[in-house]
Amino acid sequence: MRIGLVGKPNVGKSTTFSALTETTVEIANYPFTTIEPNVGVTWIASPTICPCSELRAVREADGRLEPATDDDERGGSICQPNTGSCNGFTRLVPVTLVDVAGLVPGAHEGRGRGNQFLSDLAACDALIQVVDASGATDLEGNPSGSGACDPLAEHEFLVDELAAWIEGILAGSWNKGTRRTQSEGDRAMGEWLHEQLSGIGADEIQVTQALAVFHQRNRDVGNPWQWSAELKRELADELRKAVFPLFVAANKADLAEPALWEALEARVAEEGGLLVATTAESELALRRAAKAGLIAYVPGESEFELTAAGEEGLTAPQRQGLDELADRLSRLGGSGIVPLLSAVVYDRLEQIVAHPVQDETHWTDGDGRVLPDALLIKRGTTAKGLAYAVHTDLGDGFIRATDARTSRIIGAEHELEDGAVVKIHAKT
Numbered sequence: 001m002r003i004g005l006v007g008k009p010n011v012g013k014s015t016t017f018s019a020l021t022e023t024t025v026e027i028a029n030y031p032f033t034t035i036e037p038n039v040g041v042t043w044i045a046s047p048t049i050c051p052c053s054e055l056r057a058v059r060e061a062d063g064r065l066e067p068a069t070d071d072d073e074r075g076g077s078i079c080q081p082n083t084g085s086c087n088g089f090t091r092l093v094p095v096t097l098v099d100v101a102g103l104v105p106g107a108h109e110g111r112g113r114g115n116q117f118l119s120d121l122a123a124c125d126a127l128i129q130v131v132d133a134s135g136a137t138d139l140e141g142n143p144s145g146s147g148a149c150d151p152l153a154e155h156e157f158l159v160d161e162l163a164a165w166i167e168g169i170l171a172g173s174w175n176k177g178t179r180r181t182q183s184e185g186d187r188a189m190g191e192w193l194h195e196q197l198s199g200i201g202a203d204e205i206q207v208t209q210a211l212a213v214f215h216q217r218n219r220d221v222g223n224p225w226q227w228s229a230e231l232k233r234e235l236a237d238e239l240r241k242a243v244f245p246l247f248v249a250a251n252k253a254d255l256a257e258p259a260l261w262e263a264l265e266a267r268v269a270e271e272g273g274l275l276v277a278t279t280a281e282s283e284l285a286l287r288r289a290a291k292a293g294l295i296a297y298v299p300g301e302s303e304f305e306l307t308a309a310g311e312e313g314l315t316a317p318q319r320q321g322l323d324e325l326a327d328r329l330s331r332l333g334g335s336g337i338v339p340l341l342s343a344v345v346y347d348r349l350e351q352i353v354a355h356p357v358q359d360e361t362h363w364t365d366g367d368g369r370v371l372p373d374a375l376l377i378k379r380g381t382t383a384k385g386l387a388y389a390v391h392t393d394l395g396d397g398f399i400r401a402t403d404a405r406t407s408r409i410i411g412a413e414h415e416l417e418d419g420a421v422v423k424i425h426a427k428t
């Protein structure tokens with residue numbers, strides 16, 4: 001799972017990235033602070049309870065394990081994640097984030113960082129556009145006082161740039177490519193589009209979907225090589241929607257009133273997207289304070305508590321800063337970033353979590369680690385699809401799978417359930 005953070009310069013993309021990945025990157029109040037993309041991993045809670053809770057229950061019932069005590073550091077979890085962690089049966093799964101340079105009008109023609117920036121987004125499953133909800137920076141990201149820019153305009157230009165980028169990729173070989181599809185119809189057109197766009201991560205299903213929507217809206221459009229510029233742009237826009245579904249973080253919400261982003265929210269909802277008001281700066285401050293041991297904060301929540309160390313060690317200005325942060329969070333219902341990311345991954349991209357294991361009795365890998373992996377897969381993924389998600393060889397050699405909960409054999413085409421624990425049998 002890979003998600004790109006995009007938007008005009010100076011809106012808080014890197015602040016969002018830094019907060020979520022808990023890494024240090026350059027952040028500053030002027031445009032083009034970021035040039036080379038930052039790539040990192042954030043961890044989000046799986047919405048389903050980790051299956052290690054079931055293992056614990058069985059072991060407790062058998063008398064092999066004492067019930068977890070209140071001071072259990074892991075809140076009862078007994079899995080051994082290879083990466084990430086599990087606490088109180090909340091398993092964290094990885095999402096890769098890409099924080100790119102700011103995009104300015106004309107980027108597809110090479111302005112700003114131009115197309116280089118766009119190719120940094122290539123393999124992303126979705127994009128989160130960070131907008132300056134306070135409207136206090138112009139379209140180029142220069143601080144210009146409130147009312148400098150309307151968040152809706154900021155969104156519209158980004159959507160246009162992305163479509164223009166895709167159109168540009170197709171333009172070079174449009175006539176040659178579409179003539180080739182003349183005799184074979186839509187299917188060949190889909191194949192050609194897929195060929196052109198596989199470099200930016202488009203798959204066949206996405207291309208087919210985009211073409212279908214385009215044709216539904218535009219019947220009898222004639223030969224593609226005679227299409228108007230508007231038609232080509234419309235197809236590019238549909239392709240963009242399919243390949244890079246776009247969601248919006250109305251950032252710097254701490255400086256703004258909701259009225260400022262209402263129009264954008266309505267537009268985004270109309271397009272089937274999602275907008276969440278965020279305050280990246282607050283999330284960053286929370287993560288830093290938590291890392292320093294001053295507060296206990298569960299990412300995504302709208303409250304935090306001072307730790308004993310915090311009660312003792314905070315300076316007066318730090319305490320005042322945290323009081324203000326607490327006010328802000330209660331006003332906004334949290335910093336918004338984590339709920340936005342979770343909603344994008346689980347609700348909109350329809351991801352579920354699967355746990356491949358080698359030993360279906362003990363739910364372990366070859367080294368005896370309990371439930372070592374938690375993989376995000378798209379709802380509807382089959383047992384064989386999971387095998388491919390683990391490794392191409394495992395997919396190619398797939399024989400059958402076992403549902404580790406029931407010990408039942410499941411076939412290649414069986415669709416997995418959320419939280420499935422699966423042993424894959426394959427030829428090696």
Ligand SMILES: Nc1nc2c(ncn2[C@@H]2O[C@H](COP(=O)(O)OP(=O)(O)OP(=O)(O)O)[C@@H](O)[C@H]2O)c(=O)[nH]1
Nearest residue numbers: 009010011012013014015028032033034102279280
């Ligand atoms: N008030 C407020 N300021 C924020 C928030 N998020 C970021 N900022 C500030 O906005 C400025 C720009 O933040 P960056 O994260 O560098 O923005 P960017 O979008 O990565 O900018 P470029 O890399 O130049 O495109 C910095 O001064 C941040 O401290 C927020 O939620 N609220």
Ligand SMILES: [Mg+2]
Nearest residue numbers: 013014033034
């Ligand atoms: Mg940046």
